[in-house]
Amino acid sequence: MRAIVLILALALLTGCTAGPSAVSSSAGKPEVLALSASDGRGSLSYEEEAAPLPAVAEALLEWYFSTWYQSLATLSEADFAPGFCDSTQAERAAASHRLQVGIRTMQPLDYTLTDWSYALTVDSVEQSADGALSVRLEEDSTESFAALPSVESERYDRMHSFTLEQTAEGWRIRRHSLFDTLESDLWYQWMGEREAAGLTGSPGFGSRGDTASAYIEAVPDFLDEYAAALTQRLAEADAEPEPVAAAYAYDREAAVAYADAYAGSRNPEWPDYTRSGGNCQNYASQVLLAGGVPMDPYGGAVWKWYGDSVSNTAGSYGRSSSWSGVKQFIEYARSNTGYGLAAVVDAPYQSGEAGDLLHMGSGGDMRHTVVIVEPIDGDDGATVDYLVDSNTGNLRHYPASLYGYPDQLLVHIAGWNA
Numbered sequence: 001m002r003a004i005v006l007i008l009a010l011a012l013l014t015g016c017t018a019g020p021s022a023v024s025s026s027a028g029k030p031e032v033l034a035l036s037a038s039d040g041r042g043s044l045s046y047e048e049e050a051a052p053l054p055a056v057a058e059a060l061l062e063w064y065f066s067t068w069y070q071s072l073a074t075l076s077e078a079d080f081a082p083g084f085c086d087s088t089q090a091e092r093a094a095a096s097h098r099l100q101v102g103i104r105t106m107q108p109l110d111y112t113l114t115d116w117s118y119a120l121t122v123d124s125v126e127q128s129a130d131g132a133l134s135v136r137l138e139e140d141s142t143e144s145f146a147a148l149p150s151v152e153s154e155r156y157d158r159m160h161s162f163t164l165e166q167t168a169e170g171w172r173i174r175r176h177s178l179f180d181t182l183e184s185d186l187w188y189q190w191m192g193e194r195e196a197a198g199l200t201g202s203p204g205f206g207s208r209g210d211t212a213s214a215y216i217e218a219v220p221d222f223l224d225e226y227a228a229a230l231t232q233r234l235a236e237a238d239a240e241p242e243p244v245a246a247a248y249a250y251d252r253e254a255a256v257a258y259a260d261a262y263a264g265s266r267n268p269e270w271p272d273y274t275r276s277g278g279n280c281q282n283y284a285s286q287v288l289l290a291g292g293v294p295m296d297p298y299g300g301a302v303w304k305w306y307g308d309s310v311s312n313t314a315g316s317y318g319r320s321s322s323w324s325g326v327k328q329f330i331e332y333a334r335s336n337t338g339y340g341l342a343a344v345v346d347a348p349y350q351s352g353e354a355g356d357l358l359h360m361g362s363g364g365d366m367r368h369t370v371v372i373v374e375p376i377d378g379d380d381g382a383t384v385d386y387l388v389d390s391n392t393g394n395l396r397h398y399p400a401s402l403y404g405y406p407d408q409l410l411v412h413i414a415g416w417n418a
Helices: 055-072 087-105 181-196 212-234 252-261 280-290 326-335
Strands: 004-007 032-035 041-046 113-127 133-145 148-167 170-177 340-347 357-362 365-377 383-390 394-399 407-417
Touching: 041 055, 055 087, 055 113, 055 133, 055 148, 055 170, 087 170, 087 212, 148 383, 181 212, 181 365, 212 407, 252 280, 252 365, 252 383, 280 326, 280 365, 326 340, 326 357, 326 365, 326 407, 365 394, 365 407
Parallel strands: 041 113
Antiparallel strands: 004 032, 113 133, 133 148, 148 170, 148 394, 340 407, 357 365, 357 407, 365 383, 383 394
16 A cells, blocks of 8 residues: 655644645645545546546545545544535544444444455536545445455545645645435435425425534434334344245346446446436346246236336336336335245345345435345354445445344245245
């Protein structure tokens, strides 16, 4: 790991102040803060159309990500204050990191990082009238955990938005935006408030304004909710799933092979709903199909994709809501009889197998779907976690518990019936 030398002041600033046009500090020579070497690695590159950042602004971004991962290597608090020019935004970054540390430390497995790497790709750089730079970038990362020495857990295409400002002390982060599970919770709460107030439409995520303070305040309660859900899951160690009749077996090996192939990409033969609410259930439905479960256009409960027009009635045409909708798929899996999928919804958590689905959310509201690729056992041999693949976010062989949603509902695939 190369040591990263950064242009950063050591003092915490409480507000952004426009500085000189030169890259260096007002004294003519930049102050520096060096990060110690660790097992991690980082890189930064640009899309063709993206304007390059000043070298010291690049170093600031590298500092942020290296600080994040180095602190996860010890599951300790991260100090983001030196790189921000706003104390609330610095605390928002620290709160997001604190949430990750809290989730990882309450697991029955050791999820300290033994190695990590990230690759940043800058998609766009725009300069505002006050000279600040708005940077959109994608992060690919790989994490190795103490509990899983032979596993490399990968994440792809994680979107970040930074606003960088050159102050009298050098380049600082004015604001950072990342949509994680808690931010998702706050988003859905806000949408519920809008609906209750009679407001319609689907405004963009940024239309709520600055949610930093709300996020900081929400972290303790979110961790409490997560701890309660985790305790309940682990208490199900001796439970067995109810038997379900299935005339034909589910090809778990083929399902997982498909999941692995398209966790970080998309099968061009299928539409991609990433920008239309998420591609997670569409991807999971493709996985089931790859495992031999046939489309079900029969009866009152249908699961099908013959075209993009929505059709929730019997017939070999259109797309059922259950194909790409999380809640709708759960309802299909729960209610289907006769032809098609045979599954146990809300099966005991520890009874999952490769190719089964986990649906995730909070407060009982399931909003995301992942595919189990391998159970993870604790010291007593009981399953305590799973390696999963998913779309939106794009994950391959990542611990399900670290996704960050408190609630996890297991759909055990028994097979299918003719």
